[in-house]
Amino acid sequence: MTRDAGEGSRRRDASTRDGVSRRGLLAGLAGAGLAAGTAGFVAAAPEADPPGSTPDSPxxxxxxxxxxxxxxVTPAQDRLHFAAFDLTTTSxxxxxALLTAWTAAAAAMTAGRPVGGDPTSYDSPPNDTGEAEGLPPSRLTITFGFGPTFFEDASGADRFGLAARRPALLRRLPHFxxxxxxxxxxxxxxxxxxxADDPQVAVHAVRNLARIAFGxxxxxxxxxxxxxTSxxxxxxxxPRNLFGFKDGTANLKAEEPAELDRHLWVAPGDDPRADWLSGGSYLVARRIAMNLExxxxxxxREQERITGRDRPAGAPLSGGEEFTAPDFTLTGRGGEPLIHPDSHVALAHPSRNGGVRILRRGYNYTDxxxxxxxxxxxLFFIAFVRDPERQYIPMQTRMAKSDLMMEYLQHRGSGLFAVPPGAAPGEFVGQGLFA
Incomplete structure (x- = not known):
């Protein structure tokens, strides 16, 4: 997050050119009744063109x-820091105020700027924790989501007057x-x-958001x-997972807009009481321990039988290349299917799940x-879907019951979150929910 002596003046000039001064923004937020503890993190420079980009490079x-x-749908980066938070306020x-401050901080950090701008006082804690100072943005992305308990607590109590706008599909995932x-x-x-492409940049992002959230x-x-792994x-x-195999070959890609509209993005009318989620998605998170030893x-032979693909190229055992559609009817010696019906690919492939597809952003982990x-x-499994009841829960239920790979796996963490659409400049993420 490189800075120079002229950055502060450029930031002030830019905010003035856009018609929103730092003082005016803070005054407006204070007038809206936002908490003073987070309002100090709200001011941020407008986004500039992505640095270092050329027509031939990302x-x-x-x-x-x-x-x-x-x-x-952003091209998956190499590093992840995923975090879940519990609200400690009743207000x-x-x-x-928190979502407003988080939005401003995320916009700054993804652009490679420090959180909160220049320090306001030498005798106060810095606005930014500083460990990403001098590092490039590293293609950082920050994505926010709301869990079921954001709307109602375990007793069903409406926490913030939002229960009537909780998406019908947003509930705790079942115990598979x-x-x-x-x-x-x-x-x-x-x-x-x-x-991000740099682990320190990803950790810096979550650390600063956690710091802003204090209280x-x-x-x-x-x-x-x-x-x-996706x-x-x-x-x-x-890429390959820790079992050494390619996985998720048939999943959604950013270059398939019609398929994204069909399988990824929540559409107007999907849920009349949650119209604010239109343009968003649902995030499934699963922490899956792998018995590597x-x-x-x-x-x-056994590894490939369990997976349903060969290890060198990732091709289905029915033949072809990695992206060749598997033929689950093809048999070999003794009339046995070349792809075992309980192999991972046989149970997870779209053709065996009513044609539904998911977008995956999983990562390896070692703790x-x-x-x-x-x-x-x-594997820290992350998937984005338009309808978790149709696209994820039935598939995971079948795999949990009969996938040959389950002998080597244990699902130890789980979560489902509603991911609101993006925010326009001047808005905060999830603003439509509070309208």
């Missing part, structure tokens, strides 16, 4: 504002067969997905991820070791 920064939130105004969930690593009122929301759980663009090669003692000296590692 930009160093993705714009924060837009019709949809960044970090969904609706505090929630609006074989789940071994840790409540301390599941759910949450709010979620933040920070993706209004508390961190419930978080997860670091590395080595993306591609969201046809320009990206399909057991897998590593399995033969290549040291357990008490038995085994690696605590696996």
């Amino acid at each position: 930009p160093e920064a993705y714009p924060f504002h837009g019709a949809h939130q960044a970090g969904i 609706r105004d505090d929630v609006v 067969p074989a789940d071994n969930l840790d409540a301390a690593r599941s759910d949450g009122d709010l979620c933040v997905q920070a993706c 209004t929301a508390a961190l419930r759980w978080s997860q670091l991820g590395y080595g993306r 591609s969201t663009s046809t320009s990206q090669a399909t 057991t897998w590593d003692r399995s033969s290549m 040291g070791n357990d008490d038995l000296g085994r690696m605590d590692a696996g």
